[in-house]
Amino acid sequence: MVEIRTHGRGGQGAVVASKILADAAFRVGKYAQSFPQFGVERRGAPVVAFTRIAESEEELPVRSNIYEPDHIVVLDPTLLSIPDTFAGLKEGGWVIVNTPELPENLDIPAKFRVATVDASEIAVKYGLGSKAQPIVNTAILGAFSRVLENVIPLSAILNSIPEEVPVKPDANQKACEEAYNMTRIRK
Amino acid sequence: MSIKKVLTGNHAVSYGAMASRVQVISAYPITPQTQVVELLSELVADGKLDAIFVNVESEHSAMSACISASAAGARAFTATSAQGLALMHEMLHWAAGARLPIVLADINRAMAPPWTIWTDQNDSLSQRDTGWMQIYVESNQEAFDSIILAYKVAEQVFLPCMVVLDAFVLSHTSEPIEIHDQEKIDEYLPPYRPMVTIEPGKPIGYGALAAPDTYMEFRYKMQRAMENAVEIFEKEGKLFGDMFGHSYDLVEPYMMDDAEYVIITVGAVTSTARVAIQELRKKGEKAGLLKFRVLRPFPFEKLRELLSGRKKVAVIDRNISFGHHGIFYQEVKSALYPLSNRPPVFGYxxxxxxxxxxxxxxxxxxxxxxxxxxxxEIIWKGVKL
Incomplete structure (x- = not known):
């Protein structure tokens, strides 16, 4: 089983990102579960969402939060300074961050693997959200499938986007693909 | 043809109502139930569901509208949570007393104050004695299936039924579910055939005055209907399995054959407890799990049969009866009392x-x-003291 925690801020689309991951995993024959750590959602407040992906239904019955994720997806780079973001992350786990920075420039411990992409810029380019408040969820998932293709291939994510994001599905798919190509991996 | 889809628990409930071909929906939105009625109102507006959606100004009115619709012979549905269910309380008695097979989905949300939107069972358990049947579900698939099953049982015993699922843990969790073939669902759940209906031009009284010489018999008949519902739940749960591949019972054992120590759970935590039991089994423990699914009617016989002779039993209650104990704990204890070899029961x-x-x-x-x-009898788990 692979457990993923997505960190974002209200309005960035973290909850929908986790749903797309679950839907996409299901499309490639896996069993998946996604859920938000639901607060009273407010724009700008930290939001956490969880995804569990398993090879079969039998592996997946747990219904508690994820405390020791295999990987984390971070939609807002300012969340990197909050200790909760890295809490329980397993050694060797991917930290997939939306930032204009190169992964080498981020202060992330060497025991983790790091990938970055400027999902905000890509989202703005494709008219997703506003310039001040871009919706980056579909773009960051391009980076996700780039480094975790074995968990969910890009094609499955692209197929899930129209299901979970009925507004501007084409632009969202393009943003996702572009992010996939632009992803930078820490050496 | 059946379809598999990733859905939230809330949307599983909406599709369950649609698959049951509900004819009247009346509801008032409340977190975390909102998505249930949002989707249903869309399905009605888009002409995908042939039903009347009645917008109302409160949950009390929502239940009143369902009562009227059901009395007129329609299959009626509503959904709510917490304070919304509490506001329905008077009309819940009315629906049950009038013997109307309405189905209600309650998304278990803890009662305020302090203000909260997260899950526990005190909202639905506060309605335990209204004469409604209550099913507590573990997964989104079970939520979908149980709406259909609820109508099937309710319309045979003429009592309303509540399908209860955990806020967020199920309501906002997306997971794959199978939406069964509609033709087969129609075969399983034929149209509602009421005994009596109210019709314009044919006036009859409903819920008229019952003096002391008749009232008690109405109550006796409600109790008998509940008692009969046990067998109907068993029969219909099995038939559901024959037709759709997953059968349901009122209480469901997991790794219980040789279990000496048993944990009883209700709702979504059952899934998590299954993993705990697997871990304990790997360590050589004779651990078993009993999922408590239907609280009303109460499955006395099955519960006694499954628990008699075990070494110890623990009940996990996501609720509390202030000044007493956890409510499922009370219920289990009292059911076991007549057994000579009853196990000690611990309440968490x-x-x-x-x-x-x-x-x-x-x-x-x-x-x-x-x-x-x-x-x-009362052990607090996870409370910060």
Whole structure:
């Protein structure tokens, strides 16, 4: 089983990102579960969402939060300074961050693997959200499938986007693909 | 043809109502139930569901509209949570007393104050004695299936039925579910055939005055209907399995054959407890799990049969009856009282107001129960003191 925690801020689309991951995993024959750590959602407040992906239904019955994720997806780079973001992350786990920075420039411990992409810029380019408040969820998932293709291939994510994001599905798919190509991996 | 889809628990409920071909929906939105009625109102507006959606100004009115619709012979549906269910309370009695097979989905949300939107069972359990049947579900698939099953049973015993699922843990969790073939659902659940209906031009009185010489018989008949519902739940749960591949019972054992120590759970925490039981089994423990699915009607016989002779039993309650104990704990204890070889039963209060219950919490509860020598009736798990 692979457990993923997505960190974002209200309005960035973290909850929908986790749903797309679950839907996409299901499309490639896996069993998946996604859920938000639901607060009273407010724009700008930290939001956490969880995804569990398993090879079969039998592996997946747990219904508690994820405390020791295999990987984390971070939609807002300012969340990197909050200790909760890295809490329980397993050694060797991917930290997939939306930032204009190169992964080498981020202060992330060497025991983790790091990938970055400027999902905000890509989202703005494709008219997703506003310039001040871009919706980056579909773009960051391009980076996700780039480094975790074995968990969910890009094609499955692209197929899930129209299901979970009925507004501007084409632009969202393009943003996702572009992010996939632009992803930078820490050496 | 059946379809598999990733859906939230809330949307599983909406599709369950649609698959049951509900004819009248009346509801008032409340977090975390909102998505249930949002989707249903869309399905009605788009012409995908041939039903009337009645917008109302409160939950009390929503239930009143369902009562009228059901009395007129329609299959009626509503959904709510917490304070919304509490506001329905008067009309819940009315629906049951008038013997109307309405189905209601309650998304278990803890009662305020303090203000909260997260899960526990005090909202639905506060309605325990209204004469409604109550099903507590573990997964989104079970939520979908149970709406259909609820109508099937309710329309045979003429009592309303509540399908209860955990806020967020199920309502906002997306997971794959199978939406069964509609033709087969129609075969399983034929149209509602009421005994009596109110019709314009043919006036009859409903719920008229019953003096002391008749009232008690109405209550006796309600109780008999509930008692009969046990067998109907069993029969219809089995038939559901024959037709759709997953059968349902009122209480469901997991790894119970040789279990000496048993944990009883209700709702979504059952899934987490299954993993805990697997872990305990790997360590050589004779651990078993009993999922309590239907609280009303109460499955006395099955419960006694499954628990008699076990060494110890722990009940995990996501609720509390202030000044007494956890409510499922009370119910289990009282059911076991006539048994000569009844096991000691320990009551654990956990997860109130949505506090997470993890695999290790359930393992802890198991180990705590096992080592206790004196009977404790209220043990708090995870409370910060």
């Amino acid at each position: 209060i956990a997860g109130l107001g949505g506090r997470d219950i993890t695999v290790s919490d359930v393992v802890d509860i198991y180990e705590d129960m096992k080592k206790r020598e004196t009977l404790e």
